[in-house]
Amino acid sequence: MYSVSCRRLCKTFQQGELAVHALADVDLDIDAGGFVCLFGPSGSGKTTLLNMIGGLDTPSSGEITVAGQRIDQMKRAELARLRLKHLGFVFQSYNLIPVLSARENVEFVAQMQGMGAQQRKHKALTILAEVGLQGLEDRRPAELSGGQQQRVAVARAIVSGPELVLADEPTANLDSATAEILMKLFVQLNQQHQTTFVLSTHDNLIMNYARRLIKLRDGRIVEDIDQT
């Protein structure tokens, strides 16, 4: 079964009178449990493709199926439910809720899913320990370093055990040591829980961890490399 399936996916942005084709006829299937990297030059459509898969943006045309559901025709509320139940996000710029502590940020998703207070607290603390943030649970994002914030974001993305994790240049603002820790964590989750990972990156280090590389240029897939 495919975790993600795209057919003739197109996205066009209008900039005044100019039409920018961010994605053009993308056909893509990603197996459940896959570990995929999207790479390519800036403006090649990596982030746009990730946003389409995550339901954060709507295609101009084409079909997307995620976790067995057609998402290109879903309403905003349905997409929000899909993201909550099946997806985890790791953004380039952390995107933590600034008024919540690290633990509260991680608990946030679990709470929206209806997890009980004790259970989600326990899970949040466990996962924060796994990502190396034991003792920092009650700090707010402003009190954490960039690497620590990104680890909180990763913990938040995986706390509910999503089927699919989308990460947009997750190591762009991290030093190499932290980036390696992060990638090893991703691999561990992928292997232990069969969580599908789709990452976009410029970083060769990240690409070495991927089992499949997809190169984009000008909104099209130009290479699809199996690294297994």
Add this chain to the structure above:
Amino acid sequence: MQTPFLMLSTIAWRNLWRNYRRTLIMLLAISVGVWAMIWMTALMRGMVDQMIKGSINNLLGHIQIHAPAYRDDPSIVNSIEPPGPELTDSLNRPLIKAWTSRIRVPAVISSERESRGVTLVGIDPAAEAALSFLSESITQGSNLASADAPGVVIGRKLAERLETRLGKRIVLVSQDSDNTVVDRGFRITGIFEAELQTTELAYAFVGRDRAQEFLNMADQVSEISLISDDYRNLTHLLENIQATAPDLEVISWDQVDPYTGSMLAVMDGFILVWIIVVFLALSFGLINTLAMAVFERKRELGLLQALGMQPGYILLQVLIESVILLLLGLLAGNLLAWLSIVPIQDGIDLSAIGEGLELAGMSSILYPVVEFSDIARANLVVIVLGILASLLPALRAARHVPVDAITRP
């Protein structure tokens, strides 16, 4: 999925204090607005209440009972019999604090030097004490001792106009029950001073029994007047009394004096308009504060949607912020109002503009009147209209497209 109400409230509360200066300024605006609503309303209500109570005290009473044609022709012709047993029982109920019957006919009062038209009022001073201003307004001589007491009590201003004084005789001329013009001399045994000079000029008080005898009325009276606990709630009482006196006209004070009666309705409307105007003034600040807060948190709000929060919960979170702000402002505003009203419970002295107030039918001491309905109305307007005003920025927040909010600057 559960509604993460506690989490949303936590985020809302903490978000308010991210820009504490802006929040404090908004709180100040709301609390001052609420204070203004309640404080001014208390003074305006006090003004009207005084006018009404002044009129009620000025022989108006809460309810009057007359012959049906009395109001059109308040002469001796339209007198009524004293209350029978059924009506008397009705008048002696606990709901009625006091009642009395009076003679009230037009007359002319003459001194050695001057004459003037007045209303001759025949009273039982013992019963009248609980109903009108007279017993507490005597400044020279004394009040009438009984319904049969000789003598007359007039106002200070009337004595001045008549160029007479305490102890002197005046002559009262009127028409008796046989339509004969009758006159009688009375010695001035008391002089009163009222809040309004027009009152001092309008009345000449004699004993009721003396008036009945002077006017050949036997034991008939012109009117029965009564007061209850609350001049605003008389409908039930009116119906009960009317049932025991079907041949008589039983009417409330606002029907006897529609001008004064309309003051209440006018003031209710004015207070509501005042509250809404004050709210409109502070609502611009509220909308601006929330709009800025939403604008500054566009990325964060997009993130919440990206994490799977329903757009409706985004809206709810912004509304919770607004409600917290409004509730804190209401608390402070109500407290401020209470602290500013308590010290003036004994009244504000406005005698510097006393003459002007008298023209409007008011006394020179203004007492605030705080009614729960006014406080409730002010609070309700602020919270309901505040939430409505907050809907626009909240809807904008919920409509953010996640990708626009997160990935674009």
